[in-house]
Amino acid sequence: MGPIPYGMIGGGQGAFIGGVHRTAAAIAGNWQLVAGALSSTPEKARTSGAEIGLPADRTYGSWSEMLEREAALPADRRIEAVAIVTPNYAHAAPAIAALEAGFDVIIDKPLADCVEAARAIADAVAHTGRRIAVTHTYTGYPLVKQARALVASGKFGKVRRVAVKYTQDWLSRAADLENNKQAAWRVDPAQSGDAGAFGDIGTHAANLAEFITGERITRICAELTMLEGRRIDDDGAALFHLSGGGKGTLTASQVLVGDINDLAIDVYCDEAGLHWRQEEPNTLRIGYRDRPTEIWHAGANRAYLDPGILAIQRTPGGHPEGYLEAFANIYRAFGEQLRGAQVPDGEPGFATIADALRGMEFLRASLESSRNGAVWVDLEETKA
Amino acid sequence: MGPIPYGMIGGGQGAFIGGVHRTAAAIAGNWQLVAGALSSTPEKARTSGAEIGLPADRTYGSWSEMLEREAALPADRRIEAVAIVTPNYAHAAPAIAALEAGFDVIIDKPLADCVEAARAIADAVAHTGRRIAVTHTYTGYPLVKQARALVASGKFGKVRRVAVKYTQDWLSRAADLENNKQAAWRVDPAQSGDAGAFGDIGTHAANLAEFITGERITRICAELTMLEGRRIDDDGAALFHLSGGGKGTLTASQVLVGDINDLAIDVYCDEAGLHWRQEEPNTLRIGYRDRPTEIWHAGANRAYLDPGILAIQRTPGGHPEGYLEAFANIYRAFGEQLRGAQVPDGEPGFATIADALRGMEFLRASLESSRNGAVWVDLEETKA
């Protein structure tokens, strides 16, 4: 079977993440973009489609038109899946419609702008039986997967403490809200949901902590703040508890000057501490009590890595893979599973609806905690 | 005038910090060890004194004997100051006695094992008019002082967020409590006070945060934990507020595997982020929004450093100074002030009684917070 033909919703001119999805799918190699509804403005949708070389007859003026007309095509000529890269507030409607029209969905994170919308998507997944992947990019990095595998192996004992941060500086000045398409919607509660930095990148941090530890965040005490004049959090920190008994700290901010895209995590187990930083993703540092610190290197030929991790890398050691390749790993894994591949050892290679719902619950609890003076709030268990 | 003749209380065989104080004083160059009461066991006091070459007639069997006999010597032959390097619980008695006997005091941190004892020392300082320095070593590093100066200059704006950690792994196993002199008293509430890791190293972290920012920690929400079977905290984390409105996180632990002596701080201001890590103390990283990150280097000839910081360094750039030199900077600064030097720009070069009392209050509030389920607790303002 050839690559999976897909259509994209959102991602027109001026958008960042749409291009990332398209390049990631190209690197993955098992996807092929054949249709698109790239903007909610029909004219812009058409221009954007032409610009990236989509055939005019499959460049649609709206996502509803795309779903309707693609569904009407013969099975061997229609798209099989859609990629949804609209702002948070515009996730649920096209996602649910796509699922109900019989398409599988790959969707940017966070899953939605509020718990209700996310729940509705989850329900649609459940009743349609279609599949969905949420692109929490950072779990696509090979050494993040290796860290998870090492913790899961039990050889390092239990998780004692996690420190995770995701900090940026692109909203550090008042003027950053003007003339910036990304900023405009992300800091407007009406469009991005109630959460700002905690929704935009705090969820990545929480997801990364849960992914590597294999545990859930069960309680949180969060304090969110914002620069004067802002309506939504742009900075915050939290203490949290993990389901296995460990403790953690989490910081998410878009106003910490000099931090560019600084997602970094420390996971301390009984017998080792694992350290990974997204800006230098091709090394994993592991500290021990009684022997030298180790630097594990990424690379398709680093034989000490797990076989499944070797398999997803494109280049031998020392030929750095980056953000786009991590993103491509998500597309590839989802694509392979759409084509029938088995899920390896309980880690499908992408964030599931269950992961995404936990992300929504993380947000809800963080906001509730902060609004009440940074008190402790329990996270409810979510069911996908 | 020649070097300051001093006597040491504590620091006999098997102790770590006593030797550090002696070497630091030797590097400083303006101190001379001439007497000692190195152990509370008279026989061990004598053996220890002989081992480090103290004259037998000034190797005393107890600190009270030392204070009494030295005070009785002619002014030009007696000690001028004492260095106190006993365990926390044994700080107050000799410190107060020394002050009252007319000696200046340099004392290891934390100042005492409880607020009451610390308060008593402070009162003795106040009514005797003697001087005291508390050896919060890490503020002795030149680039820590440079960071403080940069923040104080106002050029980077206000402090937004601080992340400070001090983490070690030497108590990471149950067995670490046995056969370890340092461990034995540090984890026993009767000897070290109520606080374990937060008292031992969390106070260093808090002091560093206050030193660099020039602000006070005003509120804290702390959660302290310990390994099964322990009676005192060996791990913990906190959210806190600064007096200038900024927020912070603090982690202190002695059970985080692979972290050797990892004191590290990030201070984010409106226009720059400053980053320093004790294990590589000769660089200071400063991140900006719109220009390249800078690496500032220590060294007596790095002309971009402040004059006062150039002056305390012993070697030109690229000839690393370390822990002992930082410690020596405290001795040197205190010694110079005992000899009449002016305090440069409000930073005396060592922790004062006021700093130490704030450290005690930090501990008190952290413990109260944690005991009540990690709620927010205000720190009271302290008066030296």
Next chain:
Amino acid sequence: MGPIPYGMIGGGQGAFIGGVHRTAAAIAGNWQLVAGALSSTPEKARTSGAEIGLPADRTYGSWSEMLEREAALPADRRIEAVAIVTPNYAHAAPAIAALEAGFDVIIDKPLADCVEAARAIADAVAHTGRRIAVTHTYTGYPLVKQARALVASGKFGKVRRVAVKYTQDWLSRAADLENNKQAAWRVDPAQSGDAGAFGDIGTHAANLAEFITGERITRICAELTMLEGRRIDDDGAALFHLSGGGKGTLTASQVLVGDINDLAIDVYCDEAGLHWRQEEPNTLRIGYRDRPTEIWHAGANRAYLDPGILAIQRTPGGHPEGYLEAFANIYRAFGEQLRGAQVPDGEPGFATIADALRGMEFLRASLESSRNGAVWVDLEETKA
């Protein structure tokens, strides 16, 4: 105009670099693979073509068949260019044939296995008027281009000294010659030419030095060695002179254990030293005499980078790009120029035939130097 339709020569199953070229072209976005002669074994060529999804009717059994039949297609349906990814010894024949058949060529480095073959390709380029790009990958990294631009600006003065190394360890053991397709031909003089490590990766190092300095290597004193039992160099080092009067050292080895793919360069000018390392390609370190060291960061939004360098990056700062993206930059630049784009400021974005001929001359002189006891040998000026 849509993407450039191209055919690939070489790159069948088991080959590494062919897949890299294909992914790079996909990331570039302005190329489309539509034909291939992926192996010199017809059956394998077909299997390999099917595996990567080439249409059967454009999967050819030999490169001569591909060139002949593609040239016979109508202009709007034939390939416009070929990518040649065969071993060194099999570069010249298909390259010349492709040029003469009217196709532009993008070809893996080194250009050929000997000066004569390279010269023949250059002659074919000259008399056909077709265009050619040689994929010296590492000059595709944005910060390498930035380093070149900084040196070219003259603000740092003249180049004093260069230290460049390219070291690996994948041939560090005798057994590495067995059962390794890459190793087999690379260490056989009949297939790779006379030079081993100096040809395979030393040429990258020399190219990088010439690219960043904007100067030529004019003299060299090289000593090449090899493990016992080998017939071709696997390790060597050299002193060299630059055309501007500066001096340099170069090391190239495939037997230095622990070095994975360690291409690294230091370029010292009168007023600054520039440092870049391929394994962490998203930072450029610049040292100064009188001010802090700077770390320049890659990223499409790091406004201090030159506009042309911002333009070729796909992701904002902190979202690392890697080896495949650097490779893609070469495809993109060559593709844009095939479509008529102007060459920006004398740097076309890929290695030209002139660069490649200098690489061949570097090799020739290095080998001559080494064979005569590591004496100094002049490099002849090459004409493309």
Next chain:
Amino acid sequence: MGPIPYGMIGGGQGAFIGGVHRTAAAIAGNWQLVAGALSSTPEKARTSGAEIGLPADRTYGSWSEMLEREAALPADRRIEAVAIVTPNYAHAAPAIAALEAGFDVIIDKPLADCVEAARAIADAVAHTGRRIAVTHTYTGYPLVKQARALVASGKFGKVRRVAVKYTQDWLSRAADLENNKQAAWRVDPAQSGDAGAFGDIGTHAANLAEFITGERITRICAELTMLEGRRIDDDGAALFHLSGGGKGTLTASQVLVGDINDLAIDVYCDEAGLHWRQEEPNTLRIGYRDRPTEIWHAGANRAYLDPGILAIQRTPGGHPEGYLEAFANIYRAFGEQLRGAQVPDGEPGFATIADALRGMEFLRASLESSRNGAVWVDLEETKA
């Protein structure tokens, strides 16, 4: 027995290295400065002596006076050794006189300004039977000793290649020759000998390479250069051979901008590559072919270090030791051996006369090579 009473020759006001020797001796703990002839100008000698607290009656106006009058004191009141910290050209006379007067000698490197002078010192050592230590500081670092021990153990196989550099920038500008006491004599052939940077710091690099490998440099091809207007080399590089068959490169420069005091070495053996850099001396990186890279940490409690290396460290892991502590290790080891300690496993802990003579021969051969157009020159075997 108490500390070794010693007198210092050179090291008066304005000198750098004299103060370093004095502090190192103080840190070592087994030396005591009791006399000095700190300057060749009697008045300055006296002022300098008073400044550092030497008793007036043992502050001498010339080294000959010091040697004569100290030798005349009763055995239990005279100095036992002298530390010589004069410029290179003024090493031999006081060293030989001191040895002949019955004193042991610790002397700054290089041993002398020419082979003849060094030879004369060696002869004096031989016929007097006194002992001498040369302060090649950098072999005093604990992890340098650990690297040597690892190579010596044979577990990593033979040495294949060494890359060593020692580069600085403090002479990078023409004006650096004016108003700089260090610069003035170091760049004047009449005072420092024929070699500039190669003598001042290239000898450190060569010594470090020989120390860690346990081999000798047997042949060298060196090219030394200098800025316009200079009379002595300030920059240079070399290829060299080791006695065990390995190859090497060496760079020494004082004009490479941004390099502060960058002594760094890579030693590649059959099964591992060892990497150490003086500016971050508390880590040793070891790369392997088939397993993660290791970072070894300094510290008196890092149990994986050799016992002899643990023993010389003053602080536990994570409390950085630096340049002064490395220097102190040399004083301590020499002092212990003066007091009768056995030399551990063939490594006395300081550079011997044999090491120093090899350093002189390294210089001679480098200069001869460079003067003849960077040809290969054999190093003669030296006999102490």
